[in-house]
Amino acid sequence: MNDSSSESYDLLIRGGTVVDPAAGLDAVRDVGVRDGVIARIDTRIDPASASRIIDAEDRLVVPGLIDGHAHVMDGVTPVGLRPDLIGVEAGVTTIVDAGSAGASTFAAFPRYIMPNAKTEILPFLHVGRTGLATIPEVESESDIDREASLAVIERHRQHIYGVKVRIVWPSFEALGMDLPRISRDIAREAGLPLMVHIGDTAGRLQSSAGRDALELLDRGDIVTHLFTHHAGGALDEDGTVWPQLRDAVDRGVMLDTAHGKGNFSFEVARRILDQGIRPDCISTDLAAAGLQEVVFSLTDVMTRFLRLGFSVSEVIAMTTIKPATAAGVEHRLGTLGIGRQADISILDLRHGDFELEDATGALLRAEQAFVPVLTVKRGEIFTPGWGPRPWGWEPRRIA
Ligand SMILES: [Zn+2]
CATH class of the missing domain: 3.20.20.140 (Metal-dependent hydrolases)
Structure with missing residues (x-):
C-alpha cells in the first residue's frame, strides 16, 4: 500500500471531466479534498477513503x-x-x-x-x-x-x-x-x-x-x-x-x-x-x-x-x-493544484435550442448552455438555488 492509497478524504468528486486549463488537464478524473484543500487528483480514488462522495459523471469539474x-x-x-x-x-x-x-x-x-x-x-x-x-x-x-x-x-x-x-x-x-x-x-x-x-x-x-x-x-x-x-x-x-x-x-x-x-x-x-x-x-x-x-x-x-x-x-x-x-491571485486561485484551497465548480453543459440576448436586444440561437450544479468553496459544499429565471438557470428554450 502506498502513501496516497492510505489517505482519507472529506470529499470525493467522482468521475467528472476535469477541465483545468492552467494545469493542461482535460480528462476524466477523481478529485479528493481534505481539510479544505485539494489533496489528490487521480484516474481513480477509492470511494471507501472518502466520508462524502459526489457523483460528477457527465459533468464538468473546473477550478x-x-x-x-x-x-x-x-x-x-x-x-x-x-x-x-x-x-x-x-x-x-x-x-x-x-x-x-x-x-x-x-x-x-x-x-x-x-x-x-x-x-x-x-x-x-x-x-x-x-x-x-x-x-x-x-x-x-x-x-x-x-x-x-x-x-x-x-x-x-x-x-x-x-x-x-x-x-x-x-x-x-x-x-x-x-x-x-x-x-x-x-x-x-x-x-x-x-x-x-x-x-x-x-x-x-x-x-x-x-x-x-x-x-x-x-x-x-x-x-x-x-x-x-x-x-x-x-x-x-x-x-x-x-x-x-x-x-x-x-x-x-x-x-x-x-x-x-x-x-x-x-x-x-x-x-x-x-x-x-x-x-x-x-x-x-x-x-x-x-x-x-x-x-x-x-x-x-x-x-x-x-x-x-x-x-x-x-x-x-x-x-x-x-x-x-x-487580480494578481494566480498563485493561489484559478487552478486545481494539489495543496491549493479547494475551490471547485461542477457544471452541466446542457444541449437544446436556446435563445441568447445581448444588451442591445439582438438575439442568437445556441445549442449548448452552461448550468451550475454544485459549488465547493474552501472544501465547503453549496448547492445553487433555483436560478435567476422563472424556469431556472438555462437560457430561454425556443422549442
Ligand atoms: Zn461594473
Missing part, C-alpha cells in the same frame, strides 16, 4: 469560477447584490468587486460585507471617494481624494486588489484626461493594476473618448467592457479597433468583457474578434440594476462565449486562471 467584474457591496451601494446570490449559490467561488467602494466607504467591505459572505471577494477601489454609493460618482476633481485613496489602500492592503475608474459622462467631460491620469497615478503609487471602464452608457461622449486613456495603461492593467456598443468603446466610427487598444494589448494590458445591463453587443464582439483581438476574461458586471433584465449569471455569460466560437477550455480559462491573473 472555482471567478467573476472578474461584479458589484456586491450589498446595503452600501444601490447597485450592490448579496455576494453569495451571484457567488457560491450560482457556481462562482470568487468575485472581483469592480470599484463599488471608494476611500470613504471601503471600510464597510471587511467590516460588514466579507464576514457575511461565503464567496471570496477581491475588491478594486474606485478613485471616486464614494465609490458607487452615488452615481455619477465623479463630477469634479474634488470627488477624487488621492491621499485618502492611498491611505485606505495602505490600511486595507490585504483586501484591495486594484484601482477602478469609469471613463463615462459626466466624469470624463468634467476632468478630461486628468481622470485616467490621476487614476493611473494612484494605481502606480499603490503598486496595483488599474481597471478602466470604457463605453459611455449615457451616450453623451464622443466615440474617441477614452481612446487616449489606453496609452496610459501598462502590463497588468485591465480594460473592461470590451464588447460595449456605446460611444467610447473599442471601435472607431467605421467599426475598426482603435490602434491604441492594439498597442495596449501588445504591452500586456488585459481585456475583460463585463456584460452588464448595457455593455455587451454580439455585433461588436464579432467585429472585434474578426480583427484578431481576443479578450482575456469573461465577467458579468452583475449589479442590482441588471440582474433580472439582461445578464443573469456568470454561467450565462460563459454560454454566450461558447456561441461566439470559444472552446469549453477557453471559456473555463477566461473564468478561472485569467481573472485570477488579472
Whole structure:
C-alpha cells in the first residue's frame, strides 16, 4: 500500500471531466479534498477513503469560477447584490468587486460585507471617494481624494486588489484626461493594476473618448467592457479597433468583457474578434440594476462565449486562471493544484435550442448552455438555488 492509497478524504468528486486549463488537464478524473484543500487528483480514488462522495459523471469539474467584474457591496451601494446570490449559490467561488467602494466607504467591505459572505471577494477601489454609493460618482476633481485613496489602500492592503475608474459622462467631460491620469497615478503609487471602464452608457461622449486613456495603461492593467456598443468603446466610427487598444494589448494590458445591463453587443464582439483581438476574461458586471433584465449569471455569460466560437477550455480559462491573473491571485486561485484551497465548480453543459440576448436586444440561437450544479468553496459544499429565471438557470428554450 502506498502513501496516497492510505489517505482519507472529506470529499470525493467522482468521475467528472476535469477541465483545468492552467494545469493542461482535460480528462476524466477523481478529485479528493481534505481539510479544505485539494489533496489528490487521480484516474481513480477509492470511494471507501472518502466520508462524502459526489457523483460528477457527465459533468464538468473546473477550478472555482471567478467573476472578474461584479458589484456586491450589498446595503452600501444601490447597485450592490448579496455576494453569495451571484457567488457560491450560482457556481462562482470568487468575485472581483469592480470599484463599488471608494476611500470613504471601503471600510464597510471587511467590516460588514466579507464576514457575511461565503464567496471570496477581491475588491478594486474606485478613485471616486464614494465609490458607487452615488452615481455619477465623479463630477469634479474634488470627488477624487488621492491621499485618502492611498491611505485606505495602505490600511486595507490585504483586501484591495486594484484601482477602478469609469471613463463615462459626466466624469470624463468634467476632468478630461486628468481622470485616467490621476487614476493611473494612484494605481502606480499603490503598486496595483488599474481597471478602466470604457463605453459611455449615457451616450453623451464622443466615440474617441477614452481612446487616449489606453496609452496610459501598462502590463497588468485591465480594460473592461470590451464588447460595449456605446460611444467610447473599442471601435472607431467605421467599426475598426482603435490602434491604441492594439498597442495596449501588445504591452500586456488585459481585456475583460463585463456584460452588464448595457455593455455587451454580439455585433461588436464579432467585429472585434474578426480583427484578431481576443479578450482575456469573461465577467458579468452583475449589479442590482441588471440582474433580472439582461445578464443573469456568470454561467450565462460563459454560454454566450461558447456561441461566439470559444472552446469549453477557453471559456473555463477566461473564468478561472485569467481573472485570477488579472487580480494578481494566480498563485493561489484559478487552478486545481494539489495543496491549493479547494475551490471547485461542477457544471452541466446542457444541449437544446436556446435563445441568447445581448444588451442591445439582438438575439442568437445556441445549442449548448452552461448550468451550475454544485459549488465547493474552501472544501465547503453549496448547492445553487433555483436560478435567476422563472424556469431556472438555462437560457430561454425556443422549442
Ligand atoms: Zn461594473
